[in-house]
Amino acid sequence: MAAKLSDDTQVAMPLRNILSIIAGVAIATWAYFGIIERINNLETEQTLMSSDLEKNTEFRIKWPRGEMGALPADAEQFMLIEHIAGELEKLSKDIEEGKAPYDQQQALTLQFYETRINKLEKSIDELKDRIVNQHYEAMNGKNGKH
Numbered sequence: 001m002a003a004k005l006s007d008d009t010q011v012a013m014p015l016r017n018i019l020s021i022i023a024g025v026a027i028a029t030w031a032y033f034g035i036i037e038r039i040n041n042l043e044t045e046q047t048l049m050s051s052d053l054e055k056n057t058e059f060r061i062k063w064p065r066g067e068m069g070a071l072p073a074d075a076e077q078f079m080l081i082e083h084i085a086g087e088l089e090k091l092s093k094d095i096e097e098g099k100a101p102y103d104q105q106q107a108l109t110l111q112f113y114e115t116r117i118n119k120l121e122k123s124i125d126e127l128k129d130r131i132v133n134q135h136y137e138a139m140n141g142k143n144g145k146h
Helices: 015-065 072-097 101-145
Strands: none
Touching: none
């Protein structure tokens, strides 16, 4: 007895089995698409993390070199450093030329003392001359009386 199958072949199966098969296929389809969705989510997350990692590596290398710009606070600090460096350069030049502000004050003080010392020396010389002249006159007066 050979069984001939055709589109008219009838299969007898209880309704409970047919519903079980339909439910099993539905659950399997739902599970399959759930797994596919989860895999897609993980792949997307991995791709984003990989992109972030590349950007982080680039930032980590280029930021200290100044290739990615600078913070406003850094720019302000650089301006202050440049200003201070210019002031230091001016002061160094003035010091080398003897024109430093402290040296100028010191030079004025020394000039004042020099003027005072010269006046005092002149006064001392005048006093010495007077004393010598008075002594000479007194000696001449004694010598002239004898």
